[in-house]
Amino acid sequence: MSIAAVIAALGLPDRARVDRRVPKKTLLEQALPGPADRRLLGDAIADLLWVASLKPETIGLPAFRDTEREYAEIAVVAATLRAARRAVRVAELLHRAIPYPVLLVATAADSARVSIAHKRTSRGEDGRFVADEVRTTAPFDPATPDPAACAFLRSLALASAAAYARDLFELYDAWAARIDALAAAAISGEFRVPPPSPTGGAAGTREAVASWDEATRELASLRSRAGREPGIARRIELNLAIQRLEARRCALSEALRTEEPR
Numbered sequence: 272m273s274i275a276a277v278i279a280a281l282g283l284p285d286r287a288r289v290d291r292r293v294p295k296k297t298l299l300e301q302a303l304p305g306p307a308d309r310r311l312l313g314d315a316i317a318d319l320l321w322v323a324s325l326k327p328e329t330i331g332l333p334a335f336r337d338t339e340r341e342y343a344e345i346a347v348v349a350a351t352l353r354a355a356r357r358a359v360r361v362a363e364l365l366h367r368a369i370p371y372p373v374l375l376v377a378t379a380a381d382s383a384r385v386s387i388a389h390k391r392t393s394r395g396e397d398g399r400f401v402a403d404e405v406r407t408t409a410p411f412d413p414a415t416p417d418p419a420a421c422a423f424l425r426s427l428a429l430a431s432a433a434a435y436a437r438d439l440f441e442l443y444d445a446w447a448a449r450i451d452a453l454a455a456a457a458i459s460g461e462f463r464v465p466p467p468s469p470t471g472g473a474a475g476t477r478e479a480v481a482s483w484d485e486a487t488r489e490l491a492s493l494r495s496r497a498g499r500e501p502g503i504a505r506r507i508e509l510n511l512a513i514q515r516l517e518a519r520r521c522a523l524s525e526a527l528r529t530e531e532p533r
Contacts, residue, residue: 273378274349278322278383278414280424281374283347287329293348298368308364315352315361322376323347325429325439332433339391341400342439345373349473354378359407362386366402372443383412385427387447406450406477409457419456423449426464451476458483459527476527483523490516511530 294352295316325345327333335342346369352358362377366388375386386407390400411420426432426449427443437441448465455476456462464474490513497509 272349273381273383273413274376277376277378277424277427278347278349280413280427281323281347282428282430283286283325284330284429286433287323287325289321289324291321293321295319298365311357312361312364312368315354315357318348318351318451321346322349323483324355325442327439330429330433330442332436332442333438335438337469340389340394340398340440342372342390342443344371344376345439345443348376350375350377352377354380355382355410356412357433358384359405362407363388363402363405366498368403370400373444374443381412382412382413384408384410385444385446385450387450389443389447394464396406408450408453419453419460419462422439422462423453426452426462448476450509451480454480455527458524461528464526479523483520486516486523490520 295313298319301314312327314463323346325347326343346368348365350361350365352361358377358379362375362384365375366373366386372390373388377384377386384407386405388402388405390402392400408423411417413420413424416424426445432445432449433442436445452462458480493509493513497513499505500506500509
């Protein structure tokens, strides 16, 4: 049911639908780093479905090609996982194994994750494409989504994501921006789809979320150290650093609420 809810939110046209199961043997024959990764995919995936093929002839957007990238087709793939454990790693491996840009919907029990990974030509092997950074949502329940996840699902509709896209690359990048916006909503409390960027993607949003995560990790470390510090002077120094990081997080949250972060 989780997969069905997310796929329905995409609003894919019938002519783009494939709805064909992918044998795990076929998947595992693709190039992966090593036997441990192949074993993880084999153990973790209960079912893999090629949902749709988004191409110029199926959705009316032209292909994209430049010196580094070729987007002639976007594959929509649904993976049913046996457990949520290591779901992020499984998503990374699937994006690397499938030789197309993929919009991946991975579900386990009542939770779902949506992920993308831009592809570029390999600098070491002619004719091969490699995945850039994999961007994935936090797990959410599509059957009973919170307000941010509900807004995210509505924003995934092909008609909405493709509204300002000139080609398949920009369509894929629009979905990437929505994944970034959902991560930002966990901080700001509001889901906002950033406007299209001439440089591609919501770079400011992504950088702000990364800065928030870094500040949060550093805060946890400083608070732990301050709690153990016997010296008064050093404890004061640590507390001042904590206050600066808290102010930084407040500024990032406000920026995500009000405008594209810089």
